Amino acid sequence: MSDSEDDGPPQLSSHALAALQEFYAEQRLRTEPGADEKYNIGIIEENWQLSQFWYCQETALRLAQEAMRAAGDGGRIACVSAPSVFQKLRELQGEGASACIFEYDKRFAIYGDQFVFYDYNKPLDLPDSITAHSFDIVVADPPYLSEECLQKTSETIRFLTRAKVLLCTGAVMEEEAARLLGVRMCKFIPQHTRNLANEFRCYVNYDSGLD
Template sequence: MDDDDDGVPQLSSHTLAALQEFYAEQAQKSTRDSESDIVSVDEDWQLSQFWYSDETARSLAKEAIDACGENGRIACVSTPSLYQKLKELSAEGVTVYLLEYDRRFSVYGEDFIFYDYNDPLNLPERLEPHSFDLVIADPPYLSDECLRKTAETVTYLTKGKVLLCTGAVMEDLALSILGLKICKFVPKHTRSLANEFRCYANYPLALDSLL
């Protein structure tokens, strides 16, 4: 630094570049924060996580917002990619919780509820029984045990409306334990899966009317 230029200090090119980089990062962070508070988390196949395609996630998110109504409450049980899309759409007045085993999603703060389907009713007191306008579930495994235990959670949380995404092989069990019927809408994933997946619900899906 010298005082030859009317006493105005001069930054070195290295310092100036570092300062510009810092301001650029802050601007990007500000933009992300203003657009959405959600942080993207990648799927983990070892935890049987398979993200919906963007089109499916968006369609289901819009369905959920429509189904829960103004100031509604939505519980996403083992459906993190749908939770992410719901938060991205930022429906005003709609409350969304994510019940998920993967603790990486604790970055979502109070919206995240640690959930293990093996202990289906081990839930915090703030999740009062029958307090959600819509419960959406996607059990991590295609097994009777997993669906039955997840159904205990769903039944505890829901006021009535339930939307389930799981394998086509679970159709009979979904009907017998939750009264859910198969829908026309077929969910897609970002990766090809060996098993056919379908949606099930106990109310008429707005999505089905578009098909």
């Protein structure tokens, strides 16, 4: 390499440059008016490394309200890998149902006994305090779009729920979701704070307000 090449400024690859431009664009978005409302559903922000992708405010509210309606007065709601719905339910506390979050992310331990550490790879490895069929509805959003993840998460869902299931996952999982949980696709289409490559849909096994 020549001296002139050594002395020149370092050059970024096209991939690195694109990633840097995306980062700066996101930072600009976060400083715009209303950015906090767009990206922050609750006091804990999403962590991409844990495959977390928050719903937008409108979707989180719609799903939380549906879960409360389905659970009924004094009902219990389990949020399995659905932290943005849980945080919205926290905002709505005092309106009837109570909620627990089953989540791998230990930041949610700040919610005390409402937090249950959950690893989908060990679907039934739950505390003794969590008994079978003790929740009126389970709201679940498996962290990965794979049959294996849905199969294992479904074991947890079937153990927790008395009957009702509200599942959010990719449209490509429709047949597998129906086979494992007896759910059907709803008309309501969930939206995230960020544009995801895969089309997401909601599935239920009861008469919901999402159709």
